[in-house]
Amino acid sequence: MYKDIRLHGMAGDQTEYFVMVVGNEAYQRYFFNIVQEEGQLRIFSPGNELVITSEGITYQGNGGNFCEYMFGVEQPSADLAKPDIINRLVMYGAHADESGAARFSDHTSGSDTFDAIFFEGNAVCNYYFFVHSNLLSRKLKNQQEELVKQLGKTIKRSEAVGDERDDTLISEIFPLLSDDAAQLFVVKLVNRYHREYRNLFRSFYFRNKKISDEDFGRLTELAARYRIDRYQQERIRIDVMYRNPANKRIVDEYRNILLGCNRKGEISNLDNARLTRLKTLSVRNKIPGALFYTLDEMLKKGRNLKSVDERDYVAATRQILEGIFFREIEIESRIDREDMYKLVQAKKKAMENRDHVFDQLLLDASKVCDEKIRDGADSALMDGFSYLITYLDRYDSVANLISQLAFMENVRINEEMLCGLQEHKAAFDNLRSDCFHELFIKDLFTNAYLGSFGRRKIKAMMEGLSAIEVGVSNIDELQSTLIEIDHEERISGVLLELVRDRIRNFYSRFSTRAEQEALRHEVVEELKNKKHSTGSVPDHLFNEAIFTIRKEAIYLNTLLPQIIAERNIGLREDFLENSGLDRFFVEELERDYYEMNGLDIEGLYQIRKGLN
Numbered sequence: 001m002y003k004d005i006r007l008h009g010m011a012g013d014q015t016e017y018f019v020m021v022v023g024n025e026a027y028q029r030y031f032f033n034i035v036q037e038e039g040q041l042r043i044f045s046p047g048n049e050l051v052i053t054s055e056g057i058t059y060q061g062n063g064g065n066f067c068e069y070m071f072g073v074e075q076p077s078a079d080l081a082k083p084d085i086i087n088r089l090v091m092y093g094a095h096a097d098e099s100g101a102a103r104f105s106d107h108t109s110g111s112d113t114f115d116a117i118f119f120e121g122n123a124v125c126n127y128y129f130f131v132h133s134n135l136l137s138r139k140l141k142n143q144q145e146e147l148v149k150q151l152g153k154t155i156k157r158s159e160a161v162g163d164e165r166d167d168t169l170i171s172e173i174f175p176l177l178s179d180d181a182a183q184l185f186v187v188k189l190v191n192r193y194h195r196e197y198r199n200l201f202r203s204f205y206f207r208n209k210k211i212s213d214e215d216f217g218r219l220t221e222l223a224a225r226y227r228i229d230r231y232q233q234e235r236i237r238i239d240v241m242y243r244n245p246a247n248k249r250i251v252d253e254y255r256n257i258l259l260g261c262n263r264k265g266e267i268s269n270l271d272n273a274r275l276t277r278l279k280t281l282s283v284r285n286k287i288p289g290a291l292f293y294t295l296d297e298m299l300k301k302g303r304n305l306k307s308v309d310e311r312d313y314v315a316a317t318r319q320i321l322e323g324i325f326f327r328e329i330e331i332e333s334r335i336d337r338e339d340m341y342k343l344v345q346a347k348k349k350a351m352e353n354r355d356h357v358f359d360q361l362l363l364d365a366s367k368v369c370d371e372k373i374r375d376g377a378d379s380a381l382m383d384g385f386s387y388l389i390t391y392l393d394r395y396d397s398v399a400n401l402i403s404q405l406a407f408m409e410n411v412r413i414n415e416e417m418l419c420g421l422q423e424h425k426a427a428f429d430n431l432r433s434d435c436f437h438e439l440f441i442k443d444l445f446t447n448a449y450l451g452s453f454g455r456r457k458i459k460a461m462m463e464g465l466s467a468i469e470v471g472v473s474n475i476d477e478l479q480s481t482l483i484e485i486d487h488e489e490r491i492s493g494v495l496l497e498l499v500r501d502r503i504r505n506f507y508s509r510f511s512t513r514a515e516q517e518a519l520r521h522e523v524v525e526e527l528k529n530k531k532h533s534t535g536s537v538p539d540h541l542f543n544e545a546i547f548t549i550r551k552e553a554i555y556l557n558t559l560l561p562q563i564i565a566e567r568n569i570g571l572r573e574d575f576l577e578n579s580g581l582d583r584f585f586v587e588e589l590e591r592d593y594y595e596m597n598g599l600d601i602e603g604l605y606q607i608r609k610g611l612n
Contacts, residue, residue, distance in 0.1 A: 002022055002023055002024050002174055003022070003023070003024070003027060004020055004021060004022040004023075004170060005020070005021045005027065005031075006018060006019065006020050006021075007019040007032065007041070009041065011041075011052050011053065011054055011114070011189075012054040012055065012114065014114075014191055014192050014193045014226070015114045015189055015190070015191060015192070016189070016190040016191075016192050017041070017052055017187060017188065017189055017190075018166070018187070018188040018190075019032065019041070019043055019185075019186075019187050020166060020170065020184075020185070020186040020187075020188070021043075021183060021184070021185055021186075022170050022174050022183065022184040022185075022186070023174075023181075023182060023183035023184065024180055024181065025181065025183075029045075029183070031043060031044065031045060031183070031185070032044070038053070039053065039054050040052065040053050043185055043187065045061075045130070045132035045183055045185065046132060047061050047062070047132070048060070048061030048062060048063065048130040048131075048132060048185070049061060050063075050128060050130065050185070050187060052187070055113055055114065056111060056112050056113035056114050056115075056116070056117065057111065057112055057117075057128065057187075057189075058109075058110070058111040059092065059108075059109065059110060059111070059128065059130075060108060060109035060110075061092075061108060061109075061130050061140070062092070062108065062130050062131060062136070062140060062143040062144055062147060063091070063092060063108075063128065063129045063130030063131060063147070063185075064089065064090050064091035064092050064094070064128070064129065064144075064147075065089075065090050065112075065117075065121065065126060065127060065128045065129070066087055066088060066089045066090070066126075066127050066129070066155050066156075066161060067087065067088050067121040067122035067125065067126040067127060067161065068086060068087050068088075068122055068125070068161050068162035069086060069087060069088050069122075070122055070123060070235055070236075070238075070239040071238060071239050071242035071243075071251070071291065075088065076100075078100060079156070080255070080295075081259055081262075083252070083255075083256070084157050085156045085157060086156070086157065086158075086159065086161075086162065087155060087156045087157070087158065087161045087162070088121060088122075088156075089148075089152055089155050089156050091104070091144050091147070091148060092108035092109075092110065092144065093105040093106065093107050093108035093140065093141065093144060094144060094148075102145075102148065104140075104141040104142075104144040104145050105140075105141050106139060106140045106141050108140050108144065114189070114191070117189060118189075118191045118194060118232070119232070123191065123194045123198075123232050123235055123236050123239075124190065124191055124194045124195045124198055124236070125162075125164055125188065125189070125190050125191075125195070126188075126189050127161065127186060127187065127188050127189070128186070128187040128189070129184065129185060129186045129187070130185050131143075131147060131177065131182060131183070131184055131185070132182065132183040132185070133177055133179045133181070133182035133183070134179070134181060135177075135178075135179045135182070150176050150177060150178075151173050151176055151177075154172050154173055154176060155173060158172055158173075160172060164188070164190075166186075166188065169186070170184070170186065193226035193228060194228065194232060194236060196222065196226070197219070197222055197223060197226070197228055197233065197236060198236045198239075198240060200218065200219060200222060201219055201236065201237055201240050202240045204219070205237075205240055205241060205244065206240075206244060209244065209246075210410050212410075213412070219233075238291060241287060242287075242291065247287050250278055250282060250287060251282075251287065251291055251292075251295075253278060254275060254278045254279075254282075254292060254295060255295050257271055257275055257278075258275070258295060258296070275354065278292075279292060279354075283403045283404070283407045283408065296354060296356070297356075311349070311353070311355070313345065313346035313349040313350065313358075314346070314350070314355070314357050314358060314361070316342050316346055317342075317343060317346045317358055317361050318361055320339050320342060320343060321361055321362070321364075321365045337430070337431045337432070340387075340388070340391055340431055341431045341432050341435065343388065343391070343392070344391060344392070344395055344428070344431070344435075344439065345439070346358060347392055347395055348395070348439060351399070362389075362392075365385065366385065369382055369385050391427070391431075394424050394427060394428070395439070397420065397424065398421065398424045398428075398436075398439075398440055399440065401417060401420075401421060402440050402441075402444065402458065402461075405454070405457045405458060405461060405482070406444060406447075406450055406454040406455075406457065406458055407449070407450070407451075407454055409453070409486060409489045409490050409493065410486065410490060411486060413479055413482045413483050413486060414479070415475055415476075415479060418475050418478055418479055418482075419475060421461070421465065422465055422468060422469075422475070424436070425465055426469075437462070441458065441462060444458060445458075448576070448577075448583055449583050449584065451582050452580060453485060453486075453488070453489040453492070456485050457482055457485050457486065460478070460481050460482060460485060461478070461482065464477065464478030464481060464482075465478070488541070491541065492541050492544070492545070495541055495542065495545050496545045496548060496549075499542075499545045499546065499549060500545075500549055548581065551579050551581055552581065552585075552586075552589065555575060555579070555581070555586065555589070556589055556593060559571065559572075559575055560589075560590065560593060563607065564599070564603065564607070567606070567607060569607055569608075572607060587608075590604055591604065
């Protein structure tokens with residue numbers, strides 16, 4: 001029966017270490033010594049050594065390091081393609097050859113600073129290990145290959161790594177050595193500052209998937225006190241948001257669809273519709289777009305997915321950029337309004353299709369600009385290119401703000417944001433009359449996922465901006481209107497959940513006036529207790545909640561079984577268009593119905609395929 005010994009301490013101000021030595025004779029051998037004057041801890045076995053200093057570690061011998069992958073950071077496509085691989089494993093002296101196969105060498109010694117460890121690996125927790133066993137080969141490169149074969153599969157798939165369940169981790173990997181006399185050395189390194197930031201952000205985000213101004217202030221203060229750089233803050237936040245169960249489902253489904261496309265070598269119209277739907281959901285669920293862009297790039301890298309001939313907007317972009325930057329003698333000539341309008345429209349279509357060719361054309365143009373200026377061209381050439389980039393950046397800013405207003409609640413509606421929208425609207429309308437509406441609003445109002453509150457906010461925004469332009473309103477009035485709608489949206493959402501929960505648990509019937517009044521009284525009190533509201537609930541909000549729940553029940557119990565049996569896409573769309581129900585929630589109801597009844601989820605996708 002194996003035993004383990006553990007050492008715990010601090011290296012520097014923020015790195016905590018846990019040393020675990022496992023073996024049947026763990027208590028009968030010396031395995032560490034401390035150099036007091038140098039502040040070092042040395043862990044060793046015959047042929048192996050790992051030294052912890054105040055700045056980092058040095059190592060030699062066999063072994064390597066592993067950690068849980070943080071989502072949103074690059075990982076090998078081979079690992080990304082296998083959902084069960086959740087951990088990163090790096091063996092000393094190993095590298096990948098041209099085919100991607102692992103190759104090992106005898107050169108395994110090295111060193112890592114703590115900054116590099118928590119930057120290249122997991123921002124919070126990383127493990128190092130080595131093994132002493134007389135059953136291993138004499139050459140280090142052979143030892144490394146043998147350890148990968150024995151332990152690699154389990155280490156890369158163990159949930160105990162991310163959960164930091166060290167007892168479970170040890171019980172999973174030590175028996176795989178199949179050597180009663182073996183010793184396993186595991187060193188866990190934890191960045192205490194990053195862990196505290198992660199835990200605080202997770203507590204805020206998992207509570208209601210929102211970060212209030214007060215919570216954001218606390219996070220900013222903590223990051224400043226511990227000097228956590230912005231990149232680490234961002235990757236920690238992205239990882240936490242991904243691990244929210246609702247978010248994880250969306251992102252994993254997006255990844256699985258892309259993996260299927262890779263296997264087929266093409267993206268079908270149905271696949272494209274699914275990906276578009278998931279991107280819309282990601283905005284609603286506040287999932288950073290960087291997650292999806294990262295997946296796109298990692299899964300498409302090195303793969304030539306089949307596609308149609310070059311799209312019209314790509315051809316138009318190429319013609320404009322080549323005419324200005326590549327072929328024209330007067331390269332510094334300015335882009336006129338019509339050219340700029342075509343480029344902005346091309347960017348819009350490229351984003352809708354997740355087409356990175358547009359961005360690549362801009363990158364190529366930027367490089368040619370740099371080269372021509374380096375070779376003596378007028379620096380005004382870069383001014384013209386900067387004008388182009390400024391408009392495209394404007395597009396990104398406006399698209400992001402309007403998506404937030406349309407699909408999210410509790411958006412930070414402030415004076416700066418609205419002044420920016422006013423400025424952007426004037427700039428786009430300067431290209432062509434009503435350009436702003438055409439780019440950002442026209443298609444939005446045909447989006448099936450746009451809810452009633454989102455529609456109200458966008459309509460109020462456009463009316464408010466128009467009123468400001470003619471001098472009959474101001475930014476303060478527009479801000480007050482949008483905040484009022486947003487507040488009503490939050491109350492409506494909480495009210496619907498409370499009423500739905502009360503009906504599910506206490507009121508099997510709620511058709512009589514008395515039953516509804518009793519229900520209203522309980523809900524109002526609960527809203528007050530949870531500090532969502534201090535007054536009474538408006539009649540129209542309460543009545544709408546009751547009506548919504550009735551419509552959901554009709555759909556789930558009557559229409560959906562008929563839709564599935566008849567594969568009646570038209571009936572589904574007719575109900576959703578006329579009922580006014582939130583499509584996001586209806587799709588969750590459908591998914592739950594399929595899972596509860598053991599139905600093939602592919603059938604649900606086929607029913608939805610008529611929705612673009």
